[in-house]
Each structure stands twice: as structure tokens, then as C-alpha cells.
Amino acid sequence: MCCIRVVVSFVALAGLLVSCGTQFPTRYERIENDRLRPLAFVFDNKGLAEAAPGDTVTLHAYFTGVPVNDIEWSMTSPVILNTFGVDTFSRTGNLSIVGEPRWFTGGETDSVILDFIVPPNTIREAFSRVTNILSLLPANIHDSVPQQFRDIPVSTLITVMELLSGTPSGNSTSESDSLGAQLAAVFFAAPQGASPDSLSTPQPINQGLAILLQLFTAQFKILARVNGRDNIEATYAVRYNSRMIDKYPDVLVNRNPQVEWIGVYKIKGTGVVLFDPLKESHLIEAFYPLHARDTIPIEIGFSYFLGADSSTAVLDSGQTIQGRKEPEIIYYDWFYRNDDVIAGVPQDSLLALSVNTGNSTVQLLPPVDTRMKNFGVWVVAYDSKIGEKLRPIGFAFRHATGVFAYSDAYLKAHR
Amino acid sequence: MRLLYITCMLLLGTILQSGNLCAATPEDTSGFILELDISADSAEFESSHSDSLRPDIDSVISEPLDKDPVLLKFVEAAYPGELAKQGIAGTVVLSLLINGQGTVDSIAVIKGLHRDIDSAVAIAVRQFIFSPAIADSLAVAVLLTYEYHITLDKIVSTIEEYVNFSGRVVERGTRTPVPDATVAISFGDSAFDTALGIPFGVYLNKIGSFDGQHLESGKIITHTDSLGQFAFKSLPSGPIKIIIPVPGYEKFEELERISREELTEVVFRIDRVSYADYEIVVYGKSERKEVSRRTLTLSEVRKIPGFGGDAVKVVQALPGVARSSFGSGAIYVRGSPTWDSKFYLDGVNLPQLYHFGGIKSTYNSEALSSVSLYPGGFGSRYGGAIAGVIEIEGREAQRDRAHGFGDANLIDASVMVEGPLGENGGILVSARRSYVGDLLNFALKQFDWINLPVTVAPYYYDYTVRTDYDLTKGNHLFLTLFGSTDKLELVVPFIRGGSREVDELTDRVKQQNGFHMGIFGWNIDIGSKMKNELRASATRGDGSTSIFGLAKWEFTYWEFCLRNQLSYSLFQNVTANIGLDLDQLLYTQRSVFPLSDNLFWRDTIDMPFGITGAYANLEWRLWDKLLLTPSLRYDYFSELTYDGSIFPEFWDYHIENESSISGEPALRLTARYEYMQDHTIKAAVGSYSQTPQPVGLATHEKFGNPGLGATKARHLVAGYEWQATDLATADLQLYHNYQWEIPRFATSADIAADPENAPRLLPDGEGRMYGLELLLRHDQGKHFFGWLAYTLSRTERFSPVKGAYTLYDRDQTHNLQLIASSRLPREWQLGVRTRFVSGNPYTPVIGRVYNITGRSYRPISGEENSARNDPFFQLDLRIDKKIIFSTWILSFYLDVQNVLSFVYASPEFTIYNYDYTERGIISSPLIPSLGLRVEF
DSSP states (O other), X not given: OHHHHHHHHHHHHHHHHHTOOOOOSOOTTBOOTTSOEEEEEEEEBTTBSOXXXXXXXXXXXXXXXXXXXXXXXXXXXXXXEXXXXXXXXXXXXXXXXXXXXXXXXXXXXXXXXXXXXOOXXXXXXXXXXXXOGGGGSXXXXXXXXXXXXXTSOHHHHHXXXXXXXXXXXXXXXXXXXXXXXXXXXXXXXXXXXXXXXXXXXXXXXXXXXXXXXXXXXXXXXXXXXXXTTEEEEEEEEEOSHHHHTTTXXXXXXXXXXXXXXXXXXXXESSSOOXXXXXXXXXXXXXXXXXXXXXXXXXXXXXXXXXXXXXXXXXXXXXEOTTSOEEEOEEEEXXXXXXXXXOTTOOGGGSXXXXXXXXXXXXXXXXXXXXXXXXXXEEEEEEEEOTTSTTOOOOEEEEEEEEEEEEOHHHHHHTO | OOOOOOOOOSTTOBOOOSSSOOOOOOTTTTOOEEEEEEXXXXXXXXXXXXXXXXXXXXXXXXXXXXBOOEEEXXXXXXXXXXXXXXXXXXXXXXXXXXXXXXXXXXXXXXXOSOHHHHHHHHHHHHTOEEEOEEETTEEEEEEEEEEEEEOXXXXXTTXXXXXXXXXXXXXXXXXXXXXXXXEEEEESOTTSOTTOOSOHHHHHHHHHTSTTOEEXXXXXXXXXXXXXXXXXXXXXXXXXXXXXXXXTBOOEEEEEEEOSSSOEEEEEEEOBSOSTTOSOOOOSOOOOOOSSOEEEEHHHHTTOTTTTTOXXXXXXXXXXXXXXXXXXXXXXXXXXXXXXXXXXXXXXXXXXXXXXXXXXBSSOGGGEEEEXXXXXXXXXXXXXXXXXXXXXXXXXXXXXXXXXXXXXXXXXXXXXXXEEETTTXXXXXXXXXXXXXXXXXXXXXTOTTOOOOOEXXXXXXXXXXXXXXXXXXXXXXXXXXXXXXXXXXXXXXXOOOSOTTTOSOOSEEEEEEEEEEEEEEEEEEETTTEEEEEEEEXXXXXEEEEETTTEEEEEEEEEEEEEEEXXXXXXXXXXXXXXXXXXXXXXXXXXXXXXXXXXXXXXXXXXXXXXXXXXXEEEEEEETTEEEEEEEEEEEETTOOSOOXXXXXXXXXXXXOBOSSSEEEEEEEEEEEEEETTEEEEEEEEEEEEOOSSTTTTTOTTTSOTTOOOEEEEEEEEEEEEEOSSXXXXXXXXXXXXXXXXXXXXXXXXXXXXXXXXXXXXXXXXXXXXXXXXXXXXXXXXXXXXXEEEEEEEEEEEETTTTEEEEOTTOOSEEEEEEEEEEETTTEEEEEEEEEEOOOEEOOEEEEEEETTTTEEEEEEOSTTOEEOOOEEEEEEEEEEEEEOSSOEEEEEEEEEOGGGGTOOOEEEEEEOTTSSOEEEEEOOOEEEEEEEEEO
16 A cells, blocks of 8 residues: 555656646736726627617626726627638628627626617628538538428528518518518418418427527627727627517527625535535535625635526526527636735736636635735626527626635644 | 418318308318308397308418308407496407317417406307318318407497487576587586496497487587577486577587486576577568668667667658657658648558657557658558658567566656467567656656646556467468556646636646557468458547636547558569458547637537558569559548549649549559669659648638648659668658648738638648768667768748748758667667758747736747757767576666756757747756666
């Protein structure tokens, strides 16, 4: 056993040596006062994270780090994605901002709120050069495209979507409108036997329609140049779903998630680097909600975790192109800042976050230098469902501050 | 027996001129007494007939006898046994009075040896009977002087010839028999064996005459046979000293006690002067036909620092092979990516060269005989590669006895046994498994402060079974079974992966691949001018990769290779080789992975790949000093559907040169001219082609371009060789490679022009590589081997965006490597490897965009490969120590890579901080490796 330990020690040493690499002075999750940190762009379309062509969307842009003084907004034409994720677009132009952006600056988080209009011809332009609907799809799901759609011109299908969704047609013609109307009546008049008139009343979604809704999802980019220096882009998906839910209640739409609270879990034991509050609630020694300048007692013998809660009330489902419905997954991006400026102290001695796994909890490493007491945390929650084509992403944002209160034993140990 | 003299004393003195006996006339009738001298050897009398023992008489007497007295009856004197030990022997001079009846009347001892001997001689002589001496027709009495030579021969002749001391001489540690070794025995106590009965020296003289041994300077000497066996006969009892002086071995001396009555059997284990070279060592010059070939023998590579004894990895230390990144396992031959080279095992395709990360080669180096690198300009034997070829050759099992070893280090453990299989065969079995992952997991659990519930379980294993059999001389078969498996599983339970539609287990990364192959080889000499080499292999492989339920690949394949080469000596100076080279891969792949539009792509590839090749070449020695090797080859690519070429292409001719067959002809020529002894100039030119890479993906309907044709290349090589000594060589080569029709990724502009139909790969890529390679090499000598390798090179790709050539990723202007290994006393060996390599080019980041929905920064790249990393410098050390036991050897080694990592951080990988505002490097770490090895 002794020799095993020797070997193990040797291996561990070798492993540590191998793992040596560059340590950057900056870290993604640490907010610093000398550089801009874009936190989140939250798009809100009457409670939805998505929009249809022509909709007016409210954008909440959150920043911290350096103050935001100026933002130049622009947008791109619809994005063309290649197989490997490289996107291209043909042009950029002004973002159609409605009214004036509203600025909320001067605090720990700067935010800008503005309303913009989604170009009405976004989808039609995005697919203007596509002739074959199958080229939009992986070969393995070509079979799931109803045979009757395959020979219909893409422009006609878009007309159908516009008719069904009540979207003002950008470039349609009377002929295509006529054909589209007929097709809509034929293909989407579920249940069978219903007359075209029944389209005006809510219907269960047709599988073909579900596929078309995904196929005809387009993206454009909103570009922001902040303070004349930092470039930010947000990809925004546009589809007809939001216009369909009145007629087809089971058309899926995505809402922005919500972060209802932030707090700190006090966990029994040291060295715990991962913690699941649902499965390991028995480990919870205490929970301290964080709002503004809330006190967090720090003691020896415990581990601490930041935690956030996203309301299950806005947990949506996604639908894969094959029609499989699954709940979306919420990911969390955590950020922190040491608010007490202590010159010459290595960052390792201050507050830090451990492995950021995208979970709702992340290990909080209390400062070793106990002169550091005030801190801020930010969390950005966003949803995801792989398998649903160009699914719009919902975002939520929350910020809180706190103050560490060290126990005597902790102070003594870290004197 | 010689007649000394004869004197006539009597009246009828007679001169006897012949015979060893002078007769005297009978005293009663003739009154004559003749006095004669004779001498006689008792032993000869005993063993010879009397007729033949007539003494020569060369004296003169005044009255000649008509007839000499002839000894008719000889009676041997009984040697007094008690005197034999004293070894008394010599001549007793007697005066005999022979009467007229021929009997001895009286005897007088003129000169005696010993009283008892004289007496015994007298008794014997008295019983002699002679034919009477005749003088004047009368029997006369004669008085003659008789010399009786009494010896120990009679006693000595009774010494029996039997083996009473035998044994074997083997090499200590390896137990290898030492043939033709001199075994000498000296005797410390000549008086020990009191039962000898004769003097010790006489005894030695006698046994020294026995067949198979001889006496020399007081030592009995014999030699070992081919099995190291020796035997001594009839050694006297007592202490002896055995001395075994064998060149290349320490002088062996040992004391032993021998009994004449008992057989003593021993095994002597003698120490080599050095155990560092008992592997295969090739000295001197070997005939070279290729221009660029560089071959390493096993003994050269095992002790090179930094490679863990892995022979295949050592090619990375040769000129023309660029430095690959730590853990990549890539081999960049003359600037080309790994997939532009081919790897062969015994002439057939080797599906996987390395275990993951390039830790070790899949074929156990201990089962190899050589590794050859052809960095370019290779002959028509090889096809389907536009850069280089690496061929490794398995070795036959040693057949003299059973051998084996066990080796354990921090990464893996391996065992191998080999030995004879019947009279004409041999078998070698090896197995290896890694456990570095198990050790790491165990280590992590030992530290409380590491509490990540992450499980890492990488491991690999491989096995080799090779049997060889000689049907007849020049008719050799072998069968190799070889397999390898790599598995990696990283379980991260807190990860919320992708979809269970992809994989049920979304909390882990899994990777597995492996293969099992059989290789059949048959080499046969057909007469004196023709020989045939056949290789056939079948390989079954599979693999899968699953990444957190986000992506998954699964593949299976069967690969069949057949190579047959027939060589025929057309003339004394011309040998023709024709060959067939088939490699067919039946490949099935199923994959599912996410695309950028958030959908999963499910894909199946189910098609054959491979080459059907045929080739012919001439080895034409125009005159003694000039060897030309013109060659032709044709390769058909079954997976491609394009119009191949009619004529070999050395550049893009832009003329009508298309056939309806998706194949490419190749024309190659190498020349070697020894313009003066040990100085050779050489050159090669050739056209090459390969299926577009990466194979399968390149011609994929969605991700590649099904219409792609073969990628082509032209090699130009010129060089100079100097065989300075039997061990030292210098090799200088200049090369220029040009490649065209390389698949290149479509640019955004290409796709934007036709997003629906634009292929993802376009066939108009071009590349060029040129440079100089120098190799100064000292082969394994008594104390040293090593080499200095230097490559000056430039590797470029044509940029369609820029409209000009730009640096390729692995352009390394300077690559200097020094390798040296020295044998020290007491079985220590010290090795050093150092390398200085220009930093790799990289594309600088000139800006950044934060994709706030994708939650990541996207770099804005500057001009492609317009910047270069700092130079790479690495120093590796290795120390080996052998401890030789009687029947086995224990070895330890410590191999430390990148000793100077704390002094200079060599750039290995480039990394950026989260927003690309800071750039850093990950340097090669210091990697210590400790291992031990037991062999017998």
C-alpha cells in the first residue's frame, strides 16, 4: 500500500505538472471595472422571446464593467448559415428603432431599453434564393416532409404561412396568394373533413405545419457598437409561431425564462464543488437570500454555493423537427465582482466562483483576504432545446449584492 | 628405437648394418662373441610384430655376421606399479649374451634407471628369444648391448576416455548460449588425485589427446558448441579453475571441484561487456535503393529520451518530419498533414498507427525489427499517399530458446514471450494494457480537496501473435494476429447534455475504437533468379464516439489488403519487380450531430473505399556505380467518380488528359551514383496521387464534394550521401513537393454565391513544400550512437482569398534535433535528446465580437498565418540501468521530458482569454516517466 501511495503521489505530481498552463489575469465570470461586460440582451415580444415579421420587440440590453455612454445600433439582412456554422449576410442597415432608447445608467448595471420592428420581409428574404424545400433539411428527415409539399415552390409555401398567420405579405402576388390560400385550406384544415371556414377557429396543429414553421424560421443579427469600441451581436430568430397560437393553441412558442431569486446556500462540509439543491437538500445548513447588501455569514467547515431559481411557470417545451416535444433546458451564466478595492492583493485571495457548469448553482469561494466584504453577483439564465431548428433563445437577468460577515474562527484562520 | 652403435668385440666381429638387434654367434660352436647394441621400446614391442621391429644396425664390425640375431620373442618388463607415480621412464642399457640357441645367457646392466626397474627389465629380457646369429654358416654367440626403453605408456593407455565434467556457457541474464567459446581448465593441485597412478603431467598429456580437448600451457582446453555446451573427459579429481575468455564478454573465472568418478555438470553464466546492445544491431553498409529512405533499428530507438522506447514515434526525430503538438500523435511529413502519408505493417495497411494521443504506437515496438521512413521520392511499391510512407516490419521470434519480458511504467504494462515452435518455426506473443487512467482516478480520490465527481477511464490495450515457419530454405511463411483497442470515458454527472435521441447517456464523453487484423506472409525463392513476396491481411474494426448526447459517431469496417511482388533477375545487373497492391475498405458509418441551425444531422456512409494498384519497376545497375530504378504504377480509386488521367501528371497540364476511369498513373525514377567510394549522389522524381482527404468526408454529399478527384503531387529530390565510416554517415537532401487538386473548404464568399448548391469542398487547393534535410548519423557502436538532424523547410498553401501562397499550419523553418546515447560502465546508459524548432505560424486575432446570444466572444482574425509562435526548445534526458541476474535482467529507467520547462516555456498550444484580449501559450510540461523491466 505504501508503494502504491508513492506511485500515486508521483502520478499526481506528474499530472499537476502536465496541467500547468497559462493563467490569465482576467476570467470570464469575474467582472472588472476597466472593461465592458455585456451581460444579456433580453428580447420581449409581449411576453414572448420570439417574434414574427413585422412585430415590434422590446430589447433590454444589460451591461456592467465600464459605464455605457453610447451605443450604435444596426442590424443585418437575414443570416445564411453554412454547414459548419459560419454565417454570412449580404448587408447591414439601421435597426428600425421605435421611439427613443431608454437609458438606465449610473448603477452597478447599466441597461438600455428600446423597441424595434422586425422587418416584415425577413422570412421571405431569407428564403428568396431557396427553390427546393428539402435543401433546408438534413437528408435524414427528408422523409418527414409531406410529399405534397415537396414540389411546391418555396415562395408559395411562405405565402401559405403568411396567410395562416395573418402576416402581411411582403412580396406576394395575387397568384401566389390564391394558390397559398387553396393550399392552406387543403393541407392545414385539420381535423379532416373540416371546411376551410374552420381555419378561423382554433385547431390542433398539423404535423406538416409544425415542420413548416420550423423550416421557415429566419435569423438576423442585431449589432451594437458600445462606446465606439466594443462590438456585440445578438442573433434573433423570426418565425410565424407567435402569430399562430390563436388558431393553433398547441403551436409552441418560447418565452423568456425568469430568475425569481438569487441566494447563497451554506452546505455542510468542505471541498464540495458541486451541489444540486433538489437532490441534496439534506446538505443545506442555511440559505441566505441575496438582494441588496444582504449579509452572508462565512464560517469554517462549510461550503457555499450561489443559487438561482427559474420559475417553472415559464418553463417551455421545444419540439424537434421530428415532432418530439421535450422541455427546454435552462442554463445559467454566473458573474461576480469584488467591490472592495484592495491594492496589491492577488485575485485568488478574493471572492471567486468555482466550476461554472451552467447549472443553477455554482460554488462560491469566500475571500481568503477578509478585508474583502462587499461583492456583487449577476446571473443570466437562457433556455435551449436542441433539435428544434433555429429555436429563439429566451433570456433572463438578475443582479444582487451582498456583504460577507466572517466568523471569528474564519478570521483567525485567515488572518 | 634407434641403433646407437655397434662394436665388434670378438674374433668374428661382424658389422650389422640393419636391424635393431646385433646378433652374436653361438658361443659353443663358433667361439665368436659379437657385441651389439640395440635398443627397444617395451611398449612398441608389446604392440608390434617382431618382424617389423628388426633393429636398424648402422655400425661397422670387422667380421660381418651372415645373419643377424633377430628377436623372436619379446617379453615386456612389468613396470613396478609403485614407481609409476614417480613417472620414472627412460632407457635401461643392458649387455646381453645371446647364445647359439638364441636365448639370453647373461645380462649385465650397463646403465640403469632404478633398481626395481632394472630388475624388472632384466627379468623380462632374460625371457627374450632370438634367432641365432650366423657367421660363416654357424650359429654363434654374440654379446650385445641392448637398450630397453621403459615407459608409462602401458599404464597411460589404460586411462579411460569418459566425460566427467560438462556444462553450458550462457550469457548471464539473457541465458543466450555462447557458441564457440574457449573453455580452459587449469589445475591448482596436481597432487590431489592420489589415485592417478602416474605423474600428473603424464595424465594431462594423455587426456589432452582425447578427442575434443587439448592440452595447452598446462591447461586443458575445449570449445562450446552452437548451443553453448562443452564437455571435458577424464579430468583428474581435485580443484580446478575454469577460465572462459570470450570477446565481448567479461573474463570468466570460476573454481570448481571435480571428481574423476562422477559427472559434474555446470552452467556458467558469463557477463557481456555491455548489455545495451543485445538487440539487433546493423553495422556497416547495406545496399540502398531508395533515395530518401531512413531506417531505424530497434536498438537505436529504445533508449532515446522522450519516446518511451517507442520505435514508431522516433521517426519524429528524423529530418523531414515536423514537430507535432504534444499529445496529437500526428506525423507531418515534409509539411503535409498526417492523412497525406500512409502507414504499413509488413507491407499492408496499418489502420491505426498510435493509441490515442500518440502515447504509444499500436504495434508493440518490442515485436518490431525496423521502422522505415520515406519522406518523399519513394518508389512504386507504395501508392495512395502524396507525402510520405512509414513502414514498420514485425520480427520473427527468436528460436534458440524461450525468451520473454515484462515491462511496467506509469502509463502501461506489457509482456512478451517468444521461442521456438517445432523444428522450423517460432512464435511470439505480446500483450499490453494501459492503466494511466486508473492511476489518475485513484490518485484523485486520495486528495480530499479534489472532490469533483468526474470519472476518467481511458485505457488501451493491444496484442500481437506472430508465428513463423520455414517450409524449406528460401520458403518462409508467417502469420500475424494483431489487435488494438482504445477506450475513453469521461463521466461528468452534473453536465446536462444534449438529447437522448442521440445517446441515452448524456452525461459523458465516450470514445472507443479498435481493430483486429490478421496478416499472412509468404516469401519464396523460386529458383536462383526469382522470388515472390505475398502479403494478405483482413482487418475488422469498429469505433464510436459520443459527446454528452450532442453528437455521436459509430463506424465499422472490414479492410482487405493483398500485396504480391514478384522479383526476377533478368540479367546480372537488372532485376524486375512487378506487384499488385489492393486495399479495399468496406466502411459503414452512422453519425448524428448538431448543425448550426440547432438541428441534428443523421447521416450514414456505407460504401467501399480503397485502392486497386499495380506497379512495376526495374532495379537497373547500369554499371557498378550507377543504380537506376524507373517505375510505373497505376491506382484506381473505387470511391471516386471522376475522370482520371491517362498520362502521369507532374503538374496540372491543362490539356486533354482524361480517361473514364477514376484512377491515376504514376511515373517515378530514382538514381544513385557512387561517384567515388563511399560518396553517393542521388536523385528522385515522381508523380503521386491519393484519394481526397479526409477520406469519406471529402466526398460526402453534404459536407464534401462527391465530384472530387484524386489529389496529386510531384516530388523532386536530390541528395548526397557519405559513408564516412562503417558507423558514421552523412545524408543531405534537397526536396521540392508540389501538390494540387487538394480539397479546400469553401469560403463564405463561395457559399454566399450559391448557398443552395455550393459544395463545401472545392478541388482547387494547391500546396508546395521545399527545403533541405541533413542527417549526420552514428549508428550503434560500442559506446555511442546518435544523430544530428536538421531540416530547413517552407510549407505553403495557395490562398484563394489572397491570391498568393501563404504559410501552412505546420511550417517550421528550422528543425534541429540532436540525439545521443552513451553506454557507461556498470550497465548504465545515458541518453539525451534536444530539439530546437521554429514556432508554428498562427493567425493573429485583431478584434472581437461578443455574441451575446451564443454567450461567447468570436475572434476577428487577421491575415492567415501571418504571425509565428516563439521557437520551441526541448531537452529530454533518459537514464537506464540494468541489473544482471543469473537468468534474468532487471532494468530501470527514468525518462524526463522537457527538463528545462522551468527555464524556457516552449509554446505548444495557443490559447486566449475569454474575450481574446490576452494571448498565452500552453507550454510543454515536464513529464517524468519511471519504468522497470524484467526480461529473461
